[in-house]
Amino acid sequence: MLNSQKFGIELYENLGKLFYTMASIDGTVHIKEVDHLRSYIRSYWLDIDAIEDEYGSDAAFRIETTFDWCLEYEKEADDCFDQFKEFYKEHVKMFTPDIKRLTLDTATAMANAFAGKNKAELILLSKIEILFR
Numbered sequence: 001m002l003n004s005q006k007f008g009i010e011l012y013e014n015l016g017k018l019f020y021t022m023a024s025i026d027g028t029v030h031i032k033e034v035d036h037l038r039s040y041i042r043s044y045w046l047d048i049d050a051i052e053d054e055y056g057s058d059a060a061f062r063i064e065t066t067f068d069w070c071l072e073y074e075k076e077a078d079d080c081f082d083q084f085k086e087f088y089k090e091h092v093k094m095f096t097p098d099i100k101r102l103t104l105d106t107a108t109a110m111a112n113a114f115a116g117k118n119k120a121e122l123i124l125l126s127k128i129e130i131l132f133r
Contacts, residue, residue: 005051005052005059007091007094008049008051008059008094009051009053009059009062010087010091011087011091011094011099012045012059012060012061012062012063012066013062013063013065013066014066014083014084014087014088015063015066015084015103016062016063016064016065016066016067016069016070017066017067017070017075017080017081017083017084018080018081018084018103018107018128019037019063019067019106019107019110020066020067020070020071020075020077020080021077021078021080021081021084021124022107022110022111022121022124022125023037023067023071023110024070024071024075024077024080025077025120025121025123025124026118026120026121029071030113030114032113032114033110033111033113033114034067035113036106036109036110036112036113037063037064037067037106037110038064040102040105040106040109041060041061041063041064044102044105044106045060045063045102045106046058046060046061048060048098048099048102081124081127085131088131088132095132100132103128103132104125104128104129104132107124107125107128108125111124111125
């Protein structure tokens with residue numbers, strides 16, 4: 001596997017952790033949040049690049065796979081965010097303005113999906129924006 005492909009897959013996996021954090025930060029993952037994430041993956045994330053995983057699937061589906069894995073194993077939201085933040089700091093050049101914008105758009109859509117943004121989601125969105133500056 002090419003190095004850029006490996007890092008591209010890792011990017012999507014870490015985005016899955018970030019979006020899991022957004023969905024679970026208030027203690028409950030609502031189906032509407034998951035639906036919004038899946039919709040954004042299919043509508044926007046698949047068009048970002050041509051990176052495929054080892055099975056020939058678009059690597060952007062790793063967002064969904066990682067999100068589902070975190071959900072199944074009931075990962076701690078703070079731990080997932082810390083992992084994302086560490087990945088971001090180590091690979092900041094991978095986060096183009098378009099990736100940053102789409103990340104924030106996806107996280108915002110998830111936060112708005114169920115009864116609007118709550119305090120925990122607003123704080124997390126602020127942390128993401130600060131990290132991306």
